[in-house]
Amino acid sequence: MNSFLTHPIPVSWYLLVSAVLFALGVIGFLVKRNLITVFMSIELMLNAVNLSFVAFAHQWHAVKGQIFVFFVMVVAAAEAAVGLAIIIAVFRARNTLAVDRINLMKL
Amino acid sequence: MNGSLHLWLIPLLPFAGFLFNGIVGGKLPKWLVTLVGLAAPLGAFLVVLSAARGLIGFAPAVALPYVETCPQPWISAGIVHVNFSLVLDQLSTVMLLIVTGVGFLIHVYSVGYMNDDAGFARYFSYLNLFLFFMTTLVLAGNVLLMFVGWEGVGLASYLLIGFWFHKDSASNAGIKAFIVNRIGDFGFLIGIFLLLANFGTLTFSQIGAKLNADPTWQGGILNIIALCLLFGATGKSAQLPLYIWLPDAMEGPTPVSALIHAATMVTAGVYMISRTHVLFNHAPFALGTVAVIGAATCFFAATMGLAQNDIKRVLAYSTISQLGYMFLGCGVAAYSAAIFHLMSHAFFKALLFLGAGAVIHAMGGEQDMRKMGGLWKKMPVTFACMTAAVMAICGIPPFSGFFSKDAILYAAYLHGTEGKILWGVGVVTALITALYMFRLWYMTFLGSPRGEEHHHHPTPLSMQVPIIILGILSLCGGWVGIGRFGRYLGHTVGPMPTQGGSLRLELILSGIAVFLAFEGWMIIDKYYRRNPERPAQLVARLPGAYKLLFNKYYVDEMYGATFVKPLLLGSRYVLDWFVDKAILGSAAWLLAGIATMSGGILQRWQSGNIRSYAAWLAAAAAAVLLFVVVPWATVLAGFGIHIGMAGH
Numbered sequence: 001m002n003s004f005l006t007h008p009i010p011v012s013w014y015l016l017v018s019a020v021l022f023a024l025g026v027i028g029f030l031v032k033r034n035l036i037t038v039f040m041s042i043e044l045m046l047n048a049v050n051l052s053f054v055a056f057a058h059q060w061h062a063v064k065g066q067i068f069v070f071f072v073m074v075v076a077a078a079e080a081a082v083g084l085a086i087i088i089a090v091f092r093a094r095n096t097l098a099v100d101r102i103n104l105m106k107l
Numbered sequence: 108m109n110g111s112l113h114l115w116l117i118p119l120l121p122f123a124g125f126l127f128n129g130i131v132g133g134k135l136p137k138w139l140v141t142l143v144g145l146a147a148p149l150g151a152f153l154v155v156l157s158a159a160r161g162l163i164g165f166a167p168a169v170a171l172p173y174v175e176t177c178p179q180p181w182i183s184a185g186i187v188h189v190n191f192s193l194v195l196d197q198l199s200t201v202m203l204l205i206v207t208g209v210g211f212l213i214h215v216y217s218v219g220y221m222n223d224d225a226g227f228a229r230y231f232s233y234l235n236l237f238l239f240f241m242t243t244l245v246l247a248g249n250v251l252l253m254f255v256g257w258e259g260v261g262l263a264s265y266l267l268i269g270f271w272f273h274k275d276s277a278s279n280a281g282i283k284a285f286i287v288n289r290i291g292d293f294g295f296l297i298g299i300f301l302l303l304a305n306f307g308t309l310t311f312s313q314i315g316a317k318l319n320a321d322p323t324w325q326g327g328i329l330n331i332i333a334l335c336l337l338f339g340a341t342g343k344s345a346q347l348p349l350y351i352w353l354p355d356a357m358e359g360p361t362p363v364s365a366l367i368h369a370a371t372m373v374t375a376g377v378y379m380i381s382r383t384h385v386l387f388n389h390a391p392f393a394l395g396t397v398a399v400i401g402a403a404t405c406f407f408a409a410t411m412g413l414a415q416n417d418i419k420r421v422l423a424y425s426t427i428s429q430l431g432y433m434f435l436g437c438g439v440a441a442y443s444a445a446i447f448h449l450m451s452h453a454f455f456k457a458l459l460f461l462g463a464g465a466v467i468h469a470m471g472g473e474q475d476m477r478k479m480g481g482l483w484k485k486m487p488v489t490f491a492c493m494t495a496a497v498m499a500i501c502g503i504p505p506f507s508g509f510f511s512k513d514a515i516l517y518a519a520y521l522h523g524t525e526g527k528i529l530w531g532v533g534v535v536t537a538l539i540t541a542l543y544m545f546r547l548w549y550m551t552f553l554g555s556p557r558g559e560e561h562h563h564h565p566t567p568l569s570m571q572v573p574i575i576i577l578g579i580l581s582l583c584g585g586w587v588g589i590g591r592f593g594r595y596l597g598h599t600v601g602p603m604p605t606q607g608g609s610l611r612l613e614l615i616l617s618g619i620a621v622f623l624a625f626e627g628w629m630i631i632d633k634y635y636r637r638n639p640e641r642p643a644q645l646v647a648r649l650p651g652a653y654k655l656l657f658n659k660y661y662v663d664e665m666y667g668a669t670f671v672k673p674l675l676l677g678s679r680y681v682l683d684w685f686v687d688k689a690i691l692g693s694a695a696w697l698l699a700g701i702a703t704m705s706g707g708i709l710q711r712w713q714s715g716n717i718r719s720y721a722a723w724l725a726a727a728a729a730a731v732l733l734f735v736v737v738p739w740a741t742v743l744a745g746f747g748i749h750i751g752m753a754g755h
Binding site: 026029030099100102103104 | 714715716717718721722725
């Protein structure tokens with residue numbers, strides 16, 4: 001009982017969670033057909049990496065890892081804005097978001 | 108005169124004319140093209156005159172040889188240092204006066220001759236280009252620059268022979284001239300390489316100084332070098348065995364035949380041998396070969412000229428024959444005599460061609476002498492000048508050819524025992540020369556007109572004036588005398604050989620030559636004037652000999668069978684069918700097949716489906732991860748396989 005509160009969670013647990021999240025992201029990216037879900041899977045992978053960054057930063061008392069996370073989040077936010085815009089444009093043009101059907105550059 | 112002579116202007120003025128007429132001439136009015144086309148050679152001629160002024164004594168003399176070098180080196184690599192250097196000495200002065208002077212006259216003549224031609228501007232640009240390269244060749248201070256001019260005149264000659272390129276025969280003749288000249292140039296090029304390897308320099312004066320410094324250096328490699336240069340000269344100067352291109356070169360416009368294929372370009376070989384005479388003097392075998400080639404060519408070409416009916420072809424063979432005389436002169440080390448004959452030949456042969464051009468012009472393009480006759484009444488001035496030229500080429504005094512031919516034959520006679528044989532060949536050739544030249548004279552100008560009556564075109568003034576000037580030169584050109592001429596040129600090419608000679612001997616020898624020339628005249632007079640049916644009877648009596656001469660000893664056919672045919676067959680069957688189609692072609696198809704097949708397999712990868720790309724990416728990332736994380740050495744060691752540093 002007290003061990004759970006007094007002892008810090010070992011870093012390997014964080015990494016395990018991060019790996020699981022990343023794997024879920026990859027699987028979602030490969031398996032899902034809906035463009036929005038694929039997009040969310042990418043976000044999931046990014047955040048999995050973020051988690052491992054933070055875990056290592058805490059472990060090594062190095063602030064660089066956390067700064068990296070901020071960068072990743074900024075890029076992810078920008079990417080989300082652009083990506084969603086593209087998704088809307090694609091949907092308007094093709095009436096579908098199935099990745100398999102969006103395999104040509106031209107309409 | 109301490110100031111610069113501006114020798115560089117001599118080649119560059121015609122070059123400017125070439126650029127102007129070649130680029131914009133086609134769109135300009137004819138008078139402007141004419142103006143530029145004539146101004147370029149005239150300007151060059153004036154520069155030459157102003158340079159020669161000092162040499163003849165009208166102005167303070169320049170120290171000869173006078174050298175003008177471009178400050179920027181041309182080639183500088185290892186031991187090879189070559190500059191753009193122009194050299195003016197007695198030899199190049201004489202040659203330049205001939206090239207630009209006769210060249211200018213022929214340019215003037217061309218204005219009238221080519222007046223109706225659609226390619227008027229193109230013609231003048233080529234002619235100026237020729238003068239550019241020819242003056243470069245003459246002025247060159249080293250072998251390499253001379254070679255540039257040498258190749259350039261070959262190019263100009265090719266362009267002008269094939270000037271009427273829509274005619275198959277003309278373009279074929281151009282190609283033939285170019286290829287035969289290439290064969291000779293190959294020898295010249297090898298000679299240049301050998302010069303560089305043995306002397307370490309290509310400058311004429313340095314090569315001469317090295318040879319003069321060591322009089323015991325005779326023969327050996329020098330013979331080989333000189334023979335290589337001689338091979339180049341036989342190509343350009345149409346000597347045995349490479350003379351075959353010159354008769355065909357008559358397909359070009361007649362003024363071109365006069366300028367390039369009679370007066371100037373074909374004499375480049377003689378000029379080159381005179382320019383490198385120190386080398387030839389040190390190579391006795393090569394020098395003897397020059398004499399033998401010259402004598403043989405002058406005899407055989409003269410006999411071939413006997414049976415031709417095309418007026419220009421007769422002149423072509425006579426050109427080859429006269430060039431043979433010049434080679435003979437070089438071969439007996441009488442370079443001054445060779446250059447002397449080069450000069451008088453330039454006058455009378457240019458005149459013969461220009462006169463023939465006037466005749467052809469008057470006959471409306473007819474070149475067959477059998478259809479001419481009785482033209483002296485219609486073109487008396489041309490007839491008079493042509494007569495002077497015929498007298499000159501036959502060596503009848505006091506015309507120019509007498510003096511120069513006599514000088515060569517005299518020098519040959521003095522050249523030891525074998526010289527007597529060479530002299531004999533030369534004298535017999537003088538007889539044959541008289542035969543074919545007077546035959547031409549009688550068939551063209553005398554007798555009654557044969558063939559259908561042509562509308563007679565009058566000869567324009569621009570054609571008449573050069574003919575008259577050259578007529579005067581053909582008469583007076585030799586009066587300077589070989590003695591004075593030889594002393595003048597002696598500074599450059601060494602004195603005339605006079606050992607064992609005397610005035611009495613010279614008079615006897617020239618008497619024999621003149622007698623034979625008159626004898627030739629008389630024979631032709633008997634055959635063609637007094638009973639015109641006799642030539643046909645003679646032909647009927649000696650059909651074999653006539654056929655042999657008429658077909659020019661079948662040399663073209665022989666070359667065709669021994670060189671051209673095997674090359675053609677080899678190209679078609681061995682190179683084209685076997686090497687190209689069978690080996691290279693199938694190899695190319697095999698490679699193409701492999702590429703297509705592997706492409707067919709690999710293209711499945713490029714599905715265009717983004718998820719398949721992502722899957723490959725993920726799989727590859729996983730593979731890399733697996734490779735990095737798993738301790739392979741340990742795992743494999745578990746199976747008993749040791750890799751890398753397993754021993755440690």
